[in-house]
């Protein structure tokens with residue numbers, strides 16, 4: 183196979199390589215049942231129309247050795263066998279045959295890689311990959327999958343298999359890809375007893391009591407995560423102590439490291455590094471020292487020893503995630519030291535093993551410590567902005583997308599504009615603590631896409647958030663995104679099957695924050711339900727509408743934290759998915775007889791608006807220019823305030839909640855229209871969730887509208903919300919009947 187004879191197939195010619203689906207069920211029958219465990223790696227049979235491509239896919243040549251090459255071999259062998267119906271021949275030989283798929287790094291493939299393909303790698307980083315096809319004079323097709331490192335081959339392998347599943351064949355060759363964000367992480371809020379905080383897909387995947395015993399789920403989880411480009415996983419909850427109720431801090435003890443080593447090995451096959459949430463007080467908790475003061479040399483020595491110990495047992499150890507001086511988890515403030523003092527001490531310890539410290543910026547004064555009327559939104563900036571530039575190179579500051587707490591329609595945090603000399607990490611919440619739990623369909627990609635694109639004005643106009651995570655002028659790779667995961671040990675991983683789409687989209691956006699949410703929804707629907715155009719189009723449309731619908735019956739115009747009902751989630755935390763608007767009056771919203779919202783303006787409010795660069799200040803300071811979906815997040819307004827639609831605020835609040843419920847019902851109708859086209863197991867599972875969503879949205883509508891009537895005394899102009907007819911007035915979780 184000499185490079186000179188080959189011509190690179192251009193995109194147009196490659197279109198002919200498209201595959202078509204094989205329908206496995208007879209007309210009139212529902213497709214065979216599925217439980218959702220395979221997620222987007224289902225690999226149902228496809229028919230390859232082009233004989234050249236079909237022949238190539240049957241002959242796989244993989245160069246190289248090691249755990250990731252073994253993973254590539256396993257994925258191609260199982261994936262192609264399932265897609266094509268015949269197991270491919272797989273061998274290491276890269277020199278003899280003319281047709282086939284040739285997989286290997288540039289170094290391994292050597293001279294068999296045509297120059298034109300090899301040169302595509304020049305500008306790609308370590309994780310990028312190239313897929314290109316060539317044909318010789320006899321039309322024998324050769325596909326090259328190459329990269330600079332074996333992890334790039336893992337990503338390229340999943341891409342090739344995905345293209346085949348999507349039946350685009352390999353239409354857009356050559357594919358030249360590298361990730362937009364260097365760190366693409368999942369944070370598990372999982373405790374060592376397998377309970378989880380704010381997660382609704384079951385208990386923890388990580389079965390600590392039975393580790394180091396291996397379970398197939400560990401590998402399946404690693405495959406799913408690598409297939410969407412995840413390269414770092416924090417295996418335990420950021421809350422490691424919680425007043426003594428949790429013992430997550432033990433995860434870095436020798437006993438747990440032996441268990442974690444098994445997870446780490448599974449991750450390593452797929453290029454994923456393992457990270458641990460640690461407790462800043464560990465030297466004391468472990469019983470070794472009587473201080474955790476970051477300026478004490480013994481404390482540094484203690485952490486350095488721990489870091490080395492971890493690295494010895496776990497070569498793909500990435501670093502620590504730290505929640506300190508936040509919600510009762512102690513930190514450097516206990517010793518009158520700053521966040522930077524604390525983070526930099528850990529960073530010194532970790533620099534001996536090439537690790538990073540991810541320090542969370544989620545701080546505010548603890549409830550009860552002070553005046554409840556203090557605005558929580560201003561507090562993280564007050565603590566961190568003055569420390570810009572104080573953090574070591576291997577420290578990353580992890581900032582939630584909004585200044586309060588993963589709220590719907592919350593603005594992007596002012597901190598992203600204010601830390602130009604600091605490595606940053608965006609924190610998103612994939613698990614739906616505030617966005618509907620495992621009940622409400624809520625595809626978050628359109629929202630995340632807006633967050634990534636948000637113009638922070640850090641370096642003047644045109645500074646989108648995904649660019650300012652990297653320090654100004656910096657060339658390192660210590661920055662990226664973390665998503666609080668929603669994958670757990672339930673059969674379909676996420677509780678609500680359709681919630682898998684959020685993890686898929688999260689990974690894809692971390693790889694390329696510019697990808698369109700519409701395309702991601704289409705892709706996920708096709709991968710999950712097969713390529714029937716009617717099914718994919720309907721599911722995709724449902725996903726894309728869902729965030730807007732949720733906003734219609736949930737908190738009006740960006741108000742925060744009105745759902746905080748008692749109730750207990752599995753881990754004993756309150757369940758924020760039920761409405762309880764009376765509870766946080768004064769603290770998170772200022773609703774009274776005259777109006778609603780929260781005044782965060784410079785002129786008359788908490789001054790939060792003043793933390794942004796000037797162009798954003800002028801956008802948010804006035805209700806006239808403030809984006810309407812976050813109007814009440816920034817402003818307290820009278821009920822008579824006229825919105826752009828010409829309606830009063832109070833009437834819009836009533837109308838939106840009614841519209842929201844109707845639109846949830848129409849989501850359910852859309853789903854019902856797919857009966858018989860989706861297997862019964864998954865069809866009825868999702869239908870059950872949508873039925874619940876209808877009743878929950880009615881609860882939200884009636885509690886919120888009852889609350890607003892109660893406080894404002896203004897009746898709904900349409901006559902639906904009127905005095906004396908307030909079924910849910912003052913309702914608290916557990917108090918009253920569940921509406922139907």
Ligand code: GCW
Pocket residue numbers: 371379380420421505509544587588615755
């Ligand atoms: O969103 C809040 C959650 C807490 C969580 C905390 C945090 C892990 O309600 O459950 O604790 O934020 O992000 O630290």
